[in-house]
Amino acid sequence: MEKHPSGLRIRNVSKKYANGVQALRNVSLDIPPGMYGLLGPNGAGKSTLMRTLATLQEPDAGSIYLGHIDVLNHKEAVRQTLGYLPQEFGVYPKASAQELLDYFAILKGVTDRAVRQATTEALLRQTNLWDKRKQKLGGFSGGMRQRFGVAVALLGNPRLLIVDEPTAGLDPVERVRFLNLLSELGENSVVILSTHIVADVAELCTHMAIINQGQILLEAQPLEAVAALRGRIWRTLTDKHALPALEQAHQVVSAKLLSGRTLVHVYSPDRPGPGFEAVEPDLEDVYFSSLAGCFVPVNQPLQAVSVAL
Structure with a gap:
C-alpha cells in the first residue's frame, strides 16, 4: 500500500x-x-x-x-x-x-x-x-x-x-x-x-x-540531489550591469553580491565560456536550480535525469 x-x-x-x-x-x-x-x-x-x-x-x-x-x-x-x-x-x-x-x-x-x-x-x-x-x-x-x-x-x-x-x-x-x-x-x-x-x-x-x-x-535525498548537480554548476564574478546579458545567454541559477561585485552561479552540462569555473554544488544550488526549472523533473530517478535547456 x-x-x-x-x-x-x-x-x-x-x-x-x-x-x-x-x-x-x-x-x-x-x-x-x-x-x-x-x-x-x-x-x-x-x-x-x-x-x-x-x-x-x-x-x-x-x-x-x-x-x-x-x-x-x-x-x-x-x-x-x-x-x-x-x-x-x-x-x-x-x-x-x-x-x-x-x-x-x-x-x-x-x-x-x-x-x-x-x-x-x-x-x-x-x-x-x-x-x-x-x-x-x-x-x-x-x-x-x-x-x-x-x-x-x-x-x-x-x-x-x-x-x-x-x-x-x-x-x-x-x-x-x-x-x-x-x-x-x-x-x-x-x-x-x-x-x-x-x-x-x-x-x-x-x-x-x-x-x-x-x-x-x-x-x-539532499546528498543525492547535490551529487546529481556535480559538474553542472559554474560560477563567475561580474559587475551588476552585466547580469542581464548573462541571464540572456545562460541558465542563471543565482546571483548575489560579493565584495561589491556579483557572484553568479550558472547551470550548464559544459563550461559556459571563458571566465567561468566549476564549483562544488550545495543544496542551495539544488534549490535555485529547481526553482529555475533546470533540474530534476519530479518523480524521475536522479540517475536517469536528462535536462533540456
Whole structure:
C-alpha cells in the first residue's frame, strides 16, 4: 500500500481558495520516519499543506494516510498522535512555562497529576527550559518561545510532528540551539520541517521536497540531489550591469553580491565560456536550480535525469 508503513503517504492533494489562488496542485509525497524538509519560497503552498496535514483545513481532492490512518476521514485519530508547531502561535504572557505546559497536558488527556508532573518536567528538560520553568512566558526570547512550542507539540509522544517556519526571526545562537533540539526528535516519528531557509534542511534532513506555486518540483535525498548537480554548476564574478546579458545567454541559477561585485552561479552540462569555473554544488544550488526549472523533473530517478535547456 505504501512505501513506509509508519510514514506519511500523500496522494494528489489539491487546494484552491475562494479568492482563486491555487495553493496546492496534485501534491504527492512519501514521507518516511525521520526529519523531512519541505523547502520553498514564501507563498509556495507550504503552510497550506501543513495545515491540511494537521487536519485544520480540507483539501479539494486527494488522500493522506499516516500509517494506516486515513487523515482526512479520521481526524480525531490523527489529532491523538499529532504535534503541531505553527508559524505563529500565542501564549499567555503572564503564565509560567511550567503552568501553561501543565495546562496543555491536561487538555491532551494526561489527567494523573504525578504522570503529568513527570511528563512536563521531562519535556522542559528536553527543550532546555527547566531552569526557566517559573519565568513568565511574556519575558521569553523568540528562541525560548519556539522551544516551548516544541514542548507543547511533543505532549503525547506524537507519531507526526509538524514544525512550520520554526527558525524565522531567530538569532544565530537561538537558531543553532533550536536545530539541535529538532535533530533529536526524528528517531521514532515523522518530523516535517517546513521552511524557506535552505541551511535548515541541509543541516537536519535526510529526505526533502521542494515546492513552488503549489507543485512539487523535486523529491529527493539532499546528498543525492547535490551529487546529481556535480559538474553542472559554474560560477563567475561580474559587475551588476552585466547580469542581464548573462541571464540572456545562460541558465542563471543565482546571483548575489560579493565584495561589491556579483557572484553568479550558472547551470550548464559544459563550461559556459571563458571566465567561468566549476564549483562544488550545495543544496542551495539544488534549490535555485529547481526553482529555475533546470533540474530534476519530479518523480524521475536522479540517475536517469536528462535536462533540456
